Amino acid sequence: MSPPPHPRPDLAPHPRPDMPHAVPLAAATRRRGQHPGPLWQLLSSAGFRFALLFAALFLLAGLAFTGVLWWGTAGALDRQIDAAIRADAMALAERWRDAGDQAVADAIGERLALDAENQTLYLLSAPSGQRLAGNLEALPQGFAPDVQWYGMSLERDGIPGEARLFVLPLPDGSRLAVGRDVEEKLRLRALLTEGLAWSAGVALLFAFAGAALLRRALERRLAPVTATAALIAGGDLSPRVPLSGREDEFEALGHSMNTMLDRIAHLMEGVRGVSDAIAHDLRTPIARARNRLEEALANADDPAALHSALERGIADLDNVTRVFQAVLRIAEVEAGARRAAFAPVDLVPLLEDAAELYGATAEENGQTLRTEWPAALPLTGDRDLLLQALANLLDNAVKFTPDGGSILLKAELLEDAIVVRVSDQGPGLSLEDRERVGERFFRADSSRNTPGSGLGLSLVRAVVQLHGGTLWFDEGHGESLDKPGLAVCFRLPLA
Amino acid sequence: MLHDAGMLPRLLLALSVMSAPSRVAFPAELRTLPQDLHYCQELVARLATLPAGVQQPARGLGEEGELLCRTGHIRTGIARLRRALRVAQGR
Numbered sequence: 001m002s003p004p005p006h007p008r009p010d011l012a013p014h015p016r017p018d019m020p021h022a023v024p025l026a027a028a029t030r031r032r033g034q035h036p037g038p039l040w041q042l043l044s045s046a047g048f049r050f051a052l053l054f055a056a057l058f059l060l061a062g063l064a065f066t067g068v069l070w071w072g073t074a075g076a077l078d079r080q081i082d083a084a085i086r087a088d089a090m091a092l093a094e095r096w097r098d099a100g101d102q103a104v105a106d107a108i109g110e111r112l113a114l115d116a117e118n119q120t121l122y123l124l125s126a127p128s129g130q131r132l133a134g135n136l137e138a139l140p141q142g143f144a145p146d147v148q149w150y151g152m153s154l155e156r157d158g159i160p161g162e163a164r165l166f167v168l169p170l171p172d173g174s175r176l177a178v179g180r181d182v183e184e185k186l187r188l189r190a191l192l193t194e195g196l197a198w199s200a201g202v203a204l205l206f207a208f209a210g211a212a213l214l215r216r217a218l219e220r221r222l223a224p225v226t227a228t229a230a231l232i233a234g235g236d237l238s239p240r241v242p243l244s245g246r247e248d249e250f251e252a253l254g255h256s257m258n259t260m261l262d263r264i265a266h267l268m269e270g271v272r273g274v275s276d277a278i279a280h281d282l283r284t285p286i287a288r289a290r291n292r293l294e295e296a297l298a299n300a301d302d303p304a305a306l307h308s309a310l311e312r313g314i315a316d317l318d319n320v321t322r323v324f325q326a327v328l329r330i331a332e333v334e335a336g337a338r339r340a341a342f343a344p345v346d347l348v349p350l351l352e353d354a355a356e357l358y359g360a361t362a363e364e365n366g367q368t369l370r371t372e373w374p375a376a377l378p379l380t381g382d383r384d385l386l387l388q389a390l391a392n393l394l395d396n397a398v399k400f401t402p403d404g405g406s407i408l409l410k411a412e413l414l415e416d417a418i419v420v421r422v423s424d425q426g427p428g429l430s431l432e433d434r435e436r437v438g439e440r441f442f443r444a445d446s447s448r449n450t451p452g453s454g455l456g457l458s459l460v461r462a463v464v465q466l467h468g469g470t471l472w473f474d475e476g477h478g479e480s481l482d483k484p485g486l487a488v489c490f491r492l493p494l495a
Numbered sequence: 496m497l498h499d500a501g502m503l504p505r506l507l508l509a510l511s512v513m514s515a516p517s518r519v520a521f522p523a524e525l526r527t528l529p530q531d532l533h534y535c536q537e538l539v540a541r542l543a544t545l546p547a548g549v550q551q552p553a554r555g556l557g558e559e560g561e562l563l564c565r566t567g568h569i570r571t572g573i574a575r576l577r578r579a580l581r582v583a584q585g586r
Contacts, residue, residue: 113541114586116577118570121527141524152524157570163525179525 047218051211055204062203066196074189081180082149085166089178093168096176101126104176105133118156119181121163127173139177140165154181162186221250225257237265278327282320289316326455333462338382347377347411347418347492350387355409358394366403369394373411377418379494381467389463392456393422393488400426400486408477408487416494417469423487425478434473457488464490530573535564538576545583553583 088111096104101124108122112135122134131138140150147167154163165179224242231239240261241254289312296309332338351373359369390409397407405425412419429437437457464471469492476485542548542557560575 109541113538113577113580114584116574116581118574118577121525135527137526137528150525154525154527156527157530165525 045215045219047215048211050218051207051214054214055207055211058207058210059200059203062200066200069196070192074185074192077185077188081164081182081185082166085164085178085180089166089168089176092176092178093170096170096174101132101174108133119184121154121165121177121179121181123175123177125175125177132174134177136177136179139167139175143167145169150179151182154183156181225250225254228257232261237261237268274327282323285316285320285323289313289320292316323455326459330455330459330462333385333459333466336466338385338466341382342380343383344378344380345383345386347379347386347420348373348375350383350390351377351409351411351420353387354390354394357391358398358407362398362401362407365398365401367398367401368406369409370406371409373409374413377411377413379418379467379492381492382463385463385466389460389490390420390422392460396456396488397422397424397426400424402426402483405483406477418492418494419489420492421474421487421489423474423476423485425476425483425485427482428476428478428484428486429473437473460488460490464492467492469493530569532564532569535561535569535572535576538573538580542576542579542583545580547583547585548579550583553579555579556582 092104092107095107104124108124111120112122121136123131123136123139124133125131125139129139140152143150150163150165150167152163152165154161161181161183163179164182165177168176168178170176228239228241240258243251243254243258245251292309292313296306296313299305299309351371355369355371362369394407394409401407401424407425408421408423410421410423461471469490471488471490474487474489476487478485539557539561542553545553547553548557556575556579560572560577560579563569563572563575565572
């Protein structure tokens with residue numbers, strides 16, 4: 001027997017009396033696994049993780065938005081100030097080239113005199129470093145000749161601030177520094193930062209609240225599925241997932257689960273039916289064999305009677321073995337294991353063999369076997385199984401057709417399939433019985449007195465299904481009302 | 496929960512403030528010249544050279560600025576005089 005598909009996890013070893021500490025430790029570990037803390041429950045929740053992902057994306061979008069906003073406000077202000085400083089410095093440098101130091105000093109004086117906001121910074125220094133004009137004491141600390149732009153701290157009349165400064169070297173070695181007090185801009189930036197920080201905080205709060213809500217909603221939607229699964233795990237296969245009527249993924253999940261459970265219940269019912277049938281159908285021949293052996297034991301002094309009783313007992317037991325072999329073969333065919341043995345085969349020789357075998361039996365019963373098929377019926381399949389299926393059908397037809405009746409074995413080649421029809425003049429099958437006739441050990445009431453195990457058509461159905469075909473029943477060619485006959489037909493695809 | 500939620504923006508703000516260069520702990524890298532009474536007088540003289548400087552409202556602003564400078568409010572006085580100069584120049 002093959003191992004189960006889902007091996008059971010190793011069970012925890014039984015506590016040993018010589019290991020007193022192992023028991024509480026294992027129990028504590030188990031308890032932790034069974035009852036994790038609320039934080040762990042939250043973090044391990046798929047809903048929470050989805051929500052967290054959503055929140056992360058939300059925050060990422062927020063950051064991108066903030067970046068654009070920052071670039072458009074504080075960044076624009078920076079760029080605007082830098083442009084104004086550079087333009088001012090270039091204008092003064094132009095003036096210096098036209099009229100020299102004094103003209104620039106006058107221009108700086110003029111600019112400072114009109115600076116009502118007290119934001120401009122100027123310095124014109126001689127090549128020696130001496131201050132010629134402007135309101136700055138000196139060039140900035142850490143001044144480097146190859147660096148033009150500076151952002152640094154500023155002290156204006158004892159008041160601290162921030163400055164942005166552009167230092168332009170003039171051709172004679174003089175230096176012209178033009179700058180702005182950017183304290184106001186920094187204040188604006190701080191306000192913007194505070195606003196964005198609050199927004200980020202609120203967004204984070206919303207993200208977490210959304211995550212919790214989403215998790216709760218997912219849990220609520222999945223609760224019926226979980227509850228149903230728990231009931232089924234408890235051994236009751238009857239519960240089904242209640243459907244809410246909404247056309248969403250959870251509804252689809254519940255629907256799929258219900259379909260799966262219906263299928264499992266049907267299979268379980270089938271297995272139970274087969275078990276019951278085996279128990280019922282094998283009990284009779286086994287009991288009969290036992291009786292005969294007992295009878296033989298009673299007549300042990302008569303060698304001929306003993307021999308005869310033993311032979312009958314062996315025949316009964318052979319019958320039991322045949323039933324078991326048939327059941328195993330059906331299981332093998334249904335499992336699809338024989339599909340590997342498929343090969344191109346012509347059905348005509350198989351039909352001829354079956355007709356020859358059962359034609360003789362029919363002839364003995366005074367029956368007529370009529371045959372009809374084309375020259376060739378090529379298909380891909382298992383030769384032995386197909387022959388077995390044909391033999392089972394003909395066996396049934398011969399058994400149920402009355403003496404003097406006729407049996408028709410017909411096959412025809414269609415465009416994409418072969419259709420075989422075995423028709424008899426027996427009692428036929430009611431519509432209800434036709435639906436059950438493929439079940440193992442099923443025997444119609446009208447066939448109770450006929451020898452058989454009720455497995456023949458089960459095997460035929462399994463063989464046809466293995467070949468991708470279909471099996472159905474039709475009216476036979478019986479001539480009386482009480483014996484309308486039965487036609488068993490199957491269709492096998494060519495490809 | 497709201498208390499916790501308020502902590503985060505404060506934390507972010509504190510981080511942004513902490514990351515900015517400190518103005519108190521280190522001396523300034525750039526200094527302006529102290530504004531004094533001499534500069535006030537220089538602005539008054541400059542206003543007097545302008546034709547519109549003797550007319551209202553520039554004259555009034557100038558006088559106000561000069562008075563503030565004399566009474567020790569140099570920065571306010573200079574701001575007033577500068578405004579007078581702007582007005583006198585039609586800006």
